[in-house]
Amino acid sequence: MEPKFAKGGKLEKWHPMFESFTTLAFTPAIVTQKGAHIRDGVDLKRTMITVIMAMVPCLLFGIYNTGHWEMVAAAGDRGLDFWANGGAKFMAGLWVVLPLIVVSYGVGLTIEFIFGFLRGHSLHEGFLVSGMLIPLVMPADVPLWMVGVATAFAVIIGKEIFGGTGMNILNVALTARAFLFFAYPTSMSGDKVWMAGTESKVDGFTGSTALGDLATFMSDKPVFENLEAYTNNYSFFDSVWGMIPGSIGETSLIAILIGALILLITGVGSLRIMASFFIGGYVMGLILNAFGGNEFLDLPAHFHLAIGGFAFGAVFMATDPVTASQTATGKIIYGFLGGLIAILIRVLNPAYPEGVMLAILFMNVMAPIIDHYVVQGNIKRRLKRVKTA
Amino acid sequence: MSKTVKLKKGLDIRLVGAASKVKTNAKTPQMVSMKPSDFHGMTPKMLVKEGQEVKAGTIIFQDKYNEPIKFSSPVSGKVEKIVRGEKRRILEVLISTSQDQQFEPSDVKSVESMSNDEVKATMLASGLWPFVKQRPLDIVANPINEPKAIFVSTFDSSPLAPDFNYVLEEEGEAFNAGMDALKKLTSGKVHLTLNGKSSAATTFTNVKGVEVNTFTGKHPAGNVGTHIHHIDPVNKGEFVWTVNAQDVAIIGRYFLTGKYNAKRTIALTGSEIKDPQYIDTIIGANVADLLDGQLTSDNVRVISGNVLTGDKIAQDGYLGFYHNQITVIPEGNELKFVLTKGWLGLGFDKFSNSRLFPTFLTGNKKFRLDTNTNGEERAFVVTGELEKVFPFDILPMQLAKAAITDDIDGMENLGIYEVAPEDFALCEYVCTTKINIQDKIRKGLDLIGEECM
Numbered sequence: 001m002e003p004k005f006a007k008g009g010k011l012e013k014w015h016p017m018f019e020s021f022t023t024l025a026f027t028p029a030i031v032t033q034k035g036a037h038i039r040d041g042v043d044l045k046r047t048m049i050t051v052i053m054a055m056v057p058c059l060l061f062g063i064y065n066t067g068h069w070e071m072v073a074a075a076g077d078r079g080l081d082f083w084a085n086g087g088a089k090f091m092a093g094l095w096v097v098l099p100l101i102v103v104s105y106g107v108g109l110t111i112e113f114i115f116g117f118l119r120g121h122s123l124h125e126g127f128l129v130s131g132m133l134i135p136l137v138m139p140a141d142v143p144l145w146m147v148g149v150a151t152a153f154a155v156i157i158g159k160e161i162f163g164g165t166g167m168n169i170l171n172v173a174l175t176a177r178a179f180l181f182f183a184y185p186t187s188m189s190g191d192k193v194w195m196a197g198t199e200s201k202v203d204g205f206t207g208s209t210a211l212g213d214l215a216t217f218m219s220d221k222p223v224f225e226n227l228e229a230y231t232n233n234y235s236f237f238d239s240v241w242g243m244i245p246g247s248i249g250e251t252s253l254i255a256i257l258i259g260a261l262i263l264l265i266t267g268v269g270s271l272r273i274m275a276s277f278f279i280g281g282y283v284m285g286l287i288l289n290a291f292g293g294n295e296f297l298d299l300p301a302h303f304h305l306a307i308g309g310f311a312f313g314a315v316f317m318a319t320d321p322v323t324a325s326q327t328a329t330g331k332i333i334y335g336f337l338g339g340l341i342a343i344l345i346r347v348l349n350p351a352y353p354e355g356v357m358l359a360i361l362f363m364n365v366m367a368p369i370i371d372h373y374v375v376q377g378n379i380k381r382r383l384k385r386v387k388t389a
Numbered sequence: 390m391s392k393t394v395k396l397k398k399g400l401d402i403r404l405v406g407a408a409s410k411v412k413t414n415a416k417t418p419q420m421v422s423m424k425p426s427d428f429h430g431m432t433p434k435m436l437v438k439e440g441q442e443v444k445a446g447t448i449i450f451q452d453k454y455n456e457p458i459k460f461s462s463p464v465s466g467k468v469e470k471i472v473r474g475e476k477r478r479i480l481e482v483l484i485s486t487s488q489d490q491q492f493e494p495s496d497v498k499s500v501e502s503m504s505n506d507e508v509k510a511t512m513l514a515s516g517l518w519p520f521v522k523q524r525p526l527d528i529v530a531n532p533i534n535e536p537k538a539i540f541v542s543t544f545d546s547s548p549l550a551p552d553f554n555y556v557l558e559e560e561g562e563a564f565n566a567g568m569d570a571l572k573k574l575t576s577g578k579v580h581l582t583l584n585g586k587s588s589a590a591t592t593f594t595n596v597k598g599v600e601v602n603t604f605t606g607k608h609p610a611g612n613v614g615t616h617i618h619h620i621d622p623v624n625k626g627e628f629v630w631t632v633n634a635q636d637v638a639i640i641g642r643y644f645l646t647g648k649y650n651a652k653r654t655i656a657l658t659g660s661e662i663k664d665p666q667y668i669d670t671i672i673g674a675n676v677a678d679l680l681d682g683q684l685t686s687d688n689v690r691v692i693s694g695n696v697l698t699g700d701k702i703a704q705d706g707y708l709g710f711y712h713n714q715i716t717v718i719p720e721g722n723e724l725k726f727v728l729t730k731g732w733l734g735l736g737f738d739k740f741s742n743s744r745l746f747p748t749f750l751t752g753n754k755k756f757r758l759d760t761n762t763n764g765e766e767r768a769f770v771v772t773g774e775l776e777k778v779f780p781f782d783i784l785p786m787q788l789a790k791a792a793i794t795d796d797i798d799g800m801e802n803l804g805i806y807e808v809a810p811e812d813f814a815l816c817e818y819v820c821t822t823k824i825n826i827q828d829k830i831r832k833g834l835d836l837i838g839e840e841c842m
Contacts (some may be wrong), residue, residue, distance in 0.1 A: 027725035031760040035827035036697045036817045041739030043764020045732035166768025267744045326772040379802045386624045
């Protein structure tokens, strides 16, 4: 079959497609021509599939959690036992999440194939991860067409116009999320979207999130009277387990940490970025505590790490090697500032209940500048050698 | 002041097929070859014709653009053929060997009695000069430059590399004489680097008047590039010369006996060699005799040199000018099914510097790796992996990118003067992109050579 797709063959034009599919099933028989005669076993496919594996705990928990809160919304009762009726909840969640995944991959891969076709190269693996990240950072109730539009925007404007996998400046999944956030603000914030099926259900029931409720401390009409009331409703324990409403993949700190462990053991994720991101967030939490003044500012710093998309962003988004800093020192600075800014925006800017997305996108833009100074440092250090010698 | 350096970065690729310490004396090869391509960037000007008789040490060609640099025949015999390629470029000079080996006569005195200029002139006239290489650019040293130091490494840390302690065990006198000659080539220091992992042979410990340094660590702990960087790094406008340990002995032999004796002990290694061992042979020797009855199959790659930096040669090809080993590994020219040997497989047969395969847990297991790239070429996505195997205070990915984009300023700033392609061999091995980084660095060096030197 291959000759037909080879150069000069009848179906030459379709070679990128052919290559994409055959290389999924078989590692091609390419042998080294120049330089090192043997090469490491690793390739981008292996790297990317490992990241997807690391997201599976988040995905599974996200599906269950989505199912749970859908039932909560249906019953209008937040006191529903989390672990009861598990099978039904999982199926209900799957019914919501699976279409999101299908749309994200469907739209994204189609566009990637078209660009690959135009440029004459096979499918590059970057989107395999982005395609899974996009549904995980979406609120459960987001309309499917919006996911489709956002994915198309992110892949074309966020990535392909820069040259495709490895060339993008902004994290693709966050670009999709940011696009929806600014293009359809009413659908992406407020308390209507975070639980599946809240729209037409029980009157007067709000599907608000922990962060949404916390943000109201900054306004005149807080949902809770004080911090204690808040922690009664969303205990630290619940936030760590993830039994709270939120974007599909972001709620469970435990599931995220399992993913982080997979990324760190395999060496795919950068410990420097993850650790410094968490430290940055914690430090900002402490700084805000020191100022104090209202309940949100007084929220213990460790709560910040467990709620919202902070941990998910730190583990899966900030560590995207293409958009993060590339130098070892740069990674530490990048992560630390990312965490710091995430909590700063989250608490002090009432327009954005979640700061992680914007913080990481901002740091994506800043990463080349950080790298520039690290590289300059290296150059200066070596120039100095001449003078001292 | 001698230094002891412990390196944390690096990678030892554990391959099957290390040579056992048995030395066989191969019969003189019927044919030897001198390949101008072994001397990067050199255009040869032939000084002999096809059919002409030559002796060991007879000059057969010289550098067209730097005529003092001459190249001599490693054997006595007849110039059988001058093989030319496109645009009549000379690919190799084939010399058939005669029964009894005759040497070009010379009247060398002992090194001590010679002046510095006499030593240099002798080495140039006798065709010994090409053994001396220079940094920057990683080419045959230009004799008009003054090197600030000369580096000789007494160990090779690359995969399956020969053990010079064993190879040069009985060459103490020649090695010493060679080092004496090198001392006359520079007003700076001559550095001899020992392996911190094993005790050095008396051949190396008896050398006097040189700086002895010790390096410990994984590959590239034995590369001269690593030593230069940590001891006396090359800055713009400076030159450092390097000579292989075995070639020091060849130089020494000449100064002791007046004969250009191109004998070299090579290690026959690799998973596809039935009986890996050491063999005494000659520079440029045809390998067909050496490999006779040794190959496990026909679908193999024969490499002159090691698996990281060597040259691909035919099964009846010739040993390279600078090479100390022959490695034979399986070709990887077959499809690998995704679930068994591909990217979704368990990967117990894969050796990787990343921890994406379970083999990172299997301590000392040795691997039979083939020439498959294990994936297609991609853009740089993963970061931080090159740095793990690059024990330099240089940013490898940034330098490689500067070389790829022909960014001369970038390359100069990021340290191109300090590196040779071989320093990037491990980077090339581990890189997920499968980009030929050594080739990119070579092209970057060529550009620097044209524009800045």
